[in-house]
Amino acid sequence: MAEIYAVASGKGGVGKSTVTAGLSKELSALGKRVLAVDCDIGLRSLDLLLHCDGQVVFDWGDCVCGRCAAQRAVISGDVDFIAAPRSFEPAFTPDSLGAVLDEISAGYDYIFLDAPAGIGTGFRIAAGCADKMLAVTTADNICVRSCAAACSEAERLGIKDCRLIINMFEIRPAVKKKLLNLDECIDETQTQLIGVVPFDRVLAFASVTGLEPDEFGPSVQAFHRIAERITGKKVEIICE
Numbered sequence: 001m002a003e004i005y006a007v008a009s010g011k012g013g014v015g016k017s018t019v020t021a022g023l024s025k026e027l028s029a030l031g032k033r034v035l036a037v038d039c040d041i042g043l044r045s046l047d048l049l050l051h052c053d054g055q056v057v058f059d060w061g062d063c064v065c066g067r068c069a070a071q072r073a074v075i076s077g078d079v080d081f082i083a084a085p086r087s088f089e090p091a092f093t094p095d096s097l098g099a100v101l102d103e104i105s106a107g108y109d110y111i112f113l114d115a116p117a118g119i120g121t122g123f124r125i126a127a128g129c130a131d132k133m134l135a136v137t138t139a140d141n142i143c144v145r146s147c148a149a150a151c152s153e154a155e156r157l158g159i160k161d162c163r164l165i166i167n168m169f170e171i172r173p174a175v176k177k178k179l180l181n182l183d184e185c186i187d188e189t190q191t192q193l194i195g196v197v198p199f200d201r202v203l204a205f206a207s208v209t210g211l212e213p214d215e216f217g218p219s220v221q222a223f224h225r226i227a228e229r230i231t232g233k234k235v236e237i238i239c240e
């Protein structure tokens with residue numbers, strides 16, 4: 001049975017979808033069967049990051065509303081993918097998405113639910129279907145405070161295992177000293193750190209240039225280490 005992770009943050013633009021794509025690819029490279037589900041209703045982007053935007057015919061909303069079977073909405077690849085609905089319908093609830101996932105989860109080791117920003121309906125749908133959460137933040141007060149709110153809300157919804165990912169971390173000393181340090185991010189969110197992903201220029205421009213960071217790129221290395229930790233391997237947390 002799959003472990004189901006919501007990837008959430010509070011604020012938008014901190015890298016939830018990038019983290020979802022990066023970790024999904026690395027877990028797949030480790031031989032795991034991975035399904036990534038875009039839960040950002042109306043603002044989907046994970047199809048672009050997984051390079052299957054041209055293949056989307058059905059989304060999970062079609063499954064919830066009985067327009068197609070769960071399996072038909074899955075786009076197969078190294079990482080399997082289900083797109084987010086284009087608009088919200090009242091039938092979209094944690095139970096209805098959960099029922100779709102129940103039909104297909106046996107085929108996977110990990111399912112990642114890429115949540116929308118905020119702690120509203122879309123977040124509650126993703127969190128309500130998940131056993132665990134990865135809370136993504138950048139190292140600044142505004143995003144960390146929002147991330148702390150998302151972690152609290154996840155706990156209230158019954159998610160007991162929530163881990164923090166600090167994304168776009170700056171190692172250049174002149175920039176680093178203007179940001180929160182790792183301990184401050186951990187203290188404010190009261191959430192255990194699972195990894196730090198550095199700011200990666202190639203990643204920042206990837207959707208425009210079409211260039212992906214190679215396997216030795218700093219972000220890919222970080223995603224690889226987090227993926228290993230998710231599988232239970234003891235890997236030192238480093239920020240480089």
Ligand SMILES: Nc1ncnc2c1ncn2[C@@H]1O[C@H](COP(=O)(O)OP(=O)(O)O)[C@@H](O)[C@H]1O
Nearest residue numbers: 012013014015016017018168198199200203204
């Ligand atoms: N580690 C990183 N280094 C550089 N740019 C990043 C990094 N993570 C994400 N980005 C960029 O930040 C932008 C927002 O990322 P995205 O994953 O869409 O955020 P969210 O899903 O939280 O709204 C994208 O342009 C993405 O390429």
Ligand SMILES: [Mg+2]
Nearest residue numbers: 016017040045
């Ligand atoms: Mg996103």
